[in-house]
Amino acid sequence: MATTVTAPPGRRVMLVVRRAHLYLGLFLLPWAILYAVTAFLFNHPAAFADAPTVHFGPAATAGTPLEGLPSPDAQAAAVVAALNGRAESGATYAVGEGAAKFVGRDYLFATARSGDRTFSLLYEVAAGCGTVRETTTPPVAVPEPAPFAVGKGKPRAVAASEPAEGLTVPGTLAERFREAGPTILTRCGFPPADVTVTSTPDLSFPLLADGRAWTATYNPLNGTLSGVPAGTEVVAPAGSVRRLLLRLHTTHGYPGVVNARWLWAVVVDAMAFVLGFWGASGLLMWWQVKATRRAGLVVLALGAATATALGAAMASAMG
Secondary structure (H helix, E strand, O other), X not given: OOOOOOOOHHHHHHHHHHHHHHHHHHHOHHHHHHHHHHHHHHHOOOOOOOOOEEEEOHXXXXXXXXXXXXXXXXXHHHHHHHHHHOOXXXXXXXXXXXXXXXXXXXXXXXXXXXXXXXXXEEEEOOXXXXXXXEOOOOOOOOOOOOOOOXXXXXXOOEOOOOOOOOOOOOOOHHHHHHHHHHHHHHHOOOOOOOOOEXXXXXXXXXXXXOOEEEEEEXXXXXXXXXXXXXXXXXXXXXXXXXXXXXXXXXXXOOOOOOOHHHHHHHHHHXXXXXXXXXXXXXXXXXXXXXXXXXXXXXXXXXXHXXXXXXXXXXXXXXX
């Protein structure tokens, strides 16, 4: 009569851990690849660029005010000289002991416009080089201007002390949110404060103008009103694959309704959990192999020390 051999509990647990490690990895492999690729794209803005991107060095800045930049100490001396120039009552100032340094950011960033083309310029101060990237956004093709259109331009923040420009409509969502803000703050245990609304949904609705049907869009932040003939499909410029991937990487948070963004947030949480599980289960599987314990401890200690030192250095650099 055959006998059934039952594996010890510890081996059964490790079998479950190994299978979970394997199948979770297979299921979430597409997202792991997505985050790996997009992390590379963030770290290398010119890689697979979807817009003209040019690197420049000292040759591009030769003969310009960027050639031979003053040191932080020289800049500090100039600031103190300017301060002394406007000092009153005989007050004097001097640079104290210690070296001056640029903090916060190690680069300069600017935007430029030439006709209907826009560009971003980034200059690394310490390296003396940078990049120019075209950021032109093709305009949305509107087949016909609406006769009732009011205002133009992008939405702006609306504070309590300044009325909205364009078409002013009482009782909009933005106005109600601004007025309710101080009460919400107080009821949540914070002091009341002036509230500035910076984002709001647009209102889209059918509109009849001289008997003709339109689809109107109203933005309460700046009072702009635009429209297209009813049934007209306004085609926005197609975004690049690169831009889509980067937006997927940074999309986060749960919206108030269950939709694609909500499901994406579930996957983000799943990735966070599984990354922790992979680490823990990997440690367990490593410890099961006695021959690798000693070398693994050395590598683990080196990794922890490197991460701690680099994290401290980054905290100092970003502080």
